[in-house]
Amino acid sequence: MINKQQILKKRPVGLPDKETWELIESKIQELNDGEMLIAQEYISLDPAMRGWMNQTRSYIPPVELGDVMRAGSVGKVIKTKGKTLFQVGDYLSGWGGVQNFCITKGENFHKVDPSRSSLSSYIGILGMPGMTAYFGILEVGEIKEGDVVLVSGAAGAVGSIVGQIAKIKGCRVVGIAGGKSKCNYLTEKLGFDGAIDYKNENVAKGIKKYCPKGIDVYFDNVGGEILDSALIFLRKNARVVICGAISQYNSKSNIKGPENYLSLLVNRASMKGMVVFDFAPKYSIAMIEMAGWIKEGKLIHKEDIYHGIENFRETFLRLFSGEKMGKLILKI
Amino acid sequence: MINKQQILKKRPVGLPDKETWELIESKIQELNDGEMLIAQEYISLDPAMRGWMNQTRSYIPPVELGDVMRAGSVGKVIKTKGKTLFQVGDYLSGWGGVQNFCITKGENFHKVDPSRSSLSSYIGILGMPGMTAYFGILEVGEIKEGDVVLVSGAAGAVGSIVGQIAKIKGCRVVGIAGGKSKCNYLTEKLGFDGAIDYKNENVAKGIKKYCPKGIDVYFDNVGGEILDSALIFLRKNARVVICGAISQYNSKSNIKGPENYLSLLVNRASMKGMVVFDFAPKYSIAMIEMAGWIKEGKLIHKEDIYHGIENFRETFLRLFSGEKMGKLILKI
Numbered sequence: 001m002i003n004k005q006q007i008l009k010k011r012p013v014g015l016p017d018k019e020t021w022e023l024i025e026s027k028i029q030e031l032n033d034g035e036m037l038i039a040q041e042y043i044s045l046d047p048a049m050r051g052w053m054n055q056t057r058s059y060i061p062p063v064e065l066g067d068v069m070r071a072g073s074v075g076k077v078i079k080t081k082g083k084t085l086f087q088v089g090d091y092l093s094g095w096g097g098v099q100n101f102c103i104t105k106g107e108n109f110h111k112v113d114p115s116r117s118s119l120s121s122y123i124g125i126l127g128m129p130g131m132t133a134y135f136g137i138l139e140v141g142e143i144k145e146g147d148v149v150l151v152s153g154a155a156g157a158v159g160s161i162v163g164q165i166a167k168i169k170g171c172r173v174v175g176i177a178g179g180k181s182k183c184n185y186l187t188e189k190l191g192f193d194g195a196i197d198y199k200n201e202n203v204a205k206g207i208k209k210y211c212p213k214g215i216d217v218y219f220d221n222v223g224g225e226i227l228d229s230a231l232i233f234l235r236k237n238a239r240v241v242i243c244g245a246i247s248q249y250n251s252k253s254n255i256k257g258p259e260n261y262l263s264l265l266v267n268r269a270s271m272k273g274m275v276v277f278d279f280a281p282k283y284s285i286a287m288i289e290m291a292g293w294i295k296e297g298k299l300i301h302k303e304d305i306y307h308g309i310e311n312f313r314e315t316f317l318r319l320f321s322g323e324k325m326g327k328l329i330l331k332i
Numbered sequence: 333m334i335n336k337q338q339i340l341k342k343r344p345v346g347l348p349d350k351e352t353w354e355l356i357e358s359k360i361q362e363l364n365d366g367e368m369l370i371a372q373e374y375i376s377l378d379p380a381m382r383g384w385m386n387q388t389r390s391y392i393p394p395v396e397l398g399d400v401m402r403a404g405s406v407g408k409v410i411k412t413k414g415k416t417l418f419q420v421g422d423y424l425s426g427w428g429g430v431q432n433f434c435i436t437k438g439e440n441f442h443k444v445d446p447s448r449s450s451l452s453s454y455i456g457i458l459g460m461p462g463m464t465a466y467f468g469i470l471e472v473g474e475i476k477e478g479d480v481v482l483v484s485g486a487a488g489a490v491g492s493i494v495g496q497i498a499k500i501k502g503c504r505v506v507g508i509a510g511g512k513s514k515c516n517y518l519t520e521k522l523g524f525d526g527a528i529d530y531k532n533e534n535v536a537k538g539i540k541k542y543c544p545k546g547i548d549v550y551f552d553n554v555g556g557e558i559l560d561s562a563l564i565f566l567r568k569n570a571r572v573v574i575c576g577a578i579s580q581y582n583s584k585s586n587i588k589g590p591e592n593y594l595s596l597l598v599n600r601a602s603m604k605g606m607v608v609f610d611f612a613p614k615y616s617i618a619m620i621e622m623a624g625w626i627k628e629g630k631l632i633h634k635e636d637i638y639h640g641i642e643n644f645r646e647t648f649l650r651l652f653s654g655e656k657m658g659k660l661i662l663k664i
Contacts (some may be wrong), residue, residue, distance in 0.1 A: 262605070
């Protein structure tokens with residue numbers, strides 16, 4: 001059996017290009033005792049992956065040159081040797097990487113049940129993006145009923161869930177997304193109270209229009225100019241959740257720092273960073289609550305699925321061009 | 333009797349110049365019922381005053397053109413008319429402004445006792461700077477024993493108290509100040525564990541040297557490059573207290589935003605703004621505790637006193653040139 005793997009070959013400056021990864025093919029090695037062979041079905045594509053490619057201190061070590069590109073995934077155990085953590089036929093989610101098959105002892109995998117929710121949902125709404133949204137808006141953003149919540153990257157895997165959870169909790173929710181169709185999706189399908197099209201509108205004017213009394217919580221996935229616009233409209237004791245900075249990940253020059261950060265002082269506001277892994281002990285509680293909301297029709301999730309490990313780079317770049325909607329997934 | 337007043341004449345762009353204020357002289361008006369005449373003795377000069385001069389939304393309204401320049405002060409009631417809040421002979425601290433005499437009903441003044449602490453201390457260590465330091469490091473910074481605390485503007489009215497309170501609470505404290513004599517003062521007189529001379533040293537290298545394991549709390553009075561250097565060294569769950577940004581107040585171009593703000597994400601850290609007025613209901617508790625520390629010799633405060641309302645502008649500019657040590661005061 002042949003495995004196809006996307007190997008990190010060269011650290012990119014700016015957007016990943018054709019030299020960044022190399023697709024290699026190799027025969028699958030024999031298993032050692034305790035190892036399992038997973039046939040991967042879905043690979044998760046997330047903006048955070050861009051950060052893992054840089055040779056800088058971060059919340060997890062960088063992907064090393066020559067290693068399979070790190071990615072979350074979900075797949076099925078098709079072979080085991082000796083005593084293993086999981087059995088043939090089990091569906092597992094974990095860090096399978098960008099490859100067709102994965103050999104692992106399973107320490108960083110957990111069992112999922114495709115009869116309860118679609119397999120792909122375990123890397124989406126019930127996976128890292130869903131958990132990020134849940135803990136980010138509830139525990140870091142500390143929303144309460146009546147809050148005005150602004151979210152950027154609002155049509156994305158995290159932002160779309162953030163906004164819906166805030167609606168469930170009785171907040172007024174405004175999203176920022178790129179393009180008319182995404183904005184329509186937010187207001188017409190997801191129940192957002194307003195949507196600002198940053199590609200065609202002035203964001204500051206949009207915030208002023210939809211949040212005339214200012215913002216209590218800003219959930220930031222993008223950084224850059226949009227973060228700066230949001231800071232202008234903070235209310236007293238506002239909370240800014242720094243979840244990501246997708247506009248800056250491929251910057252070839254310095255990161256753009258938020259010029260309006262003194263709004264934190266004037267408004268006694270806070271800006272707090274989050275890493276979803278910190279909440280791992282509570283994932284199961286979140287998954288139960290989220291599954292309930294999905295069942296009740298209060299939480300909608302959209303997946304944008306592309307095919308083939310060969311198309312990994314082109315698909316990954318959609319994260320940064322905005323040419324995707326909801327959770328971006330590569331099907332093997 | 334003649335009053336001398338510094339009137340805001342023109343909003344400055346950059347540093348205040350000779351056109352910013354006008355010194356006017358006028359006969360003191362007759363008091364109305366309920367009013368008191370205060371002979372001012374000390375006027376407080378604080379970096380925050382620069383912000384009050386801009387025509388922008390902030391935590392208090394800007395000083396209007398034609399008005400006496402706003403400033404904290406301390407003085408003695410020398411005349412009253414009718415029923416007044418305080419009596420002739422009382423010493424009051426409040427918003428007396430940059431003038432020799434002040435007429436007020438006294439709503440924003442409180443009585444102070446010069447037999448318990450020097451009159452000038454009520455606009456310094458027992459006034460706004462002292463309260464800012466106390467609540468900023470204890471309630472916003474949430475220091476605990478063993479924390480590594482970094483403070484900028486460390487030889488200033490606020491920073492010098494912040495560092496000493498952190499020492500009292502069992503923290504390792506490193507200060508950033510301009511010039512060798514200030515740095516020596518921090519380590520030799522105030523008991524700081526280290527001091528970085530930003531005028532002659534690379535700040536990032538200094539932080540690395542004195543805080544090899546990183547920073548738990550950074551108390552920022554300055555903003556700009558120093559804030560950016562500090563962000564690099566945040567530890568997990570670190571707190572950044574945004575108290576001021578003295579390096580940016582006179583900037584003619586855009587404020588410099590912190591380029592390294594994503595360190596908040598990586599380290600699950602928070603950056604929080606503060607305005608001391610929010611803690612007013614608890615000032616008296618803080619003053620009692622601080623007075624105790626002063627008595628025990630654990631808390632040293634330095635005042636840098638200049639003379640004459642005519643010299644207000646030149647003295648005020650010392651806040652930004654760094655040519656002063658501790659609390660800057662104008663004696664009438």
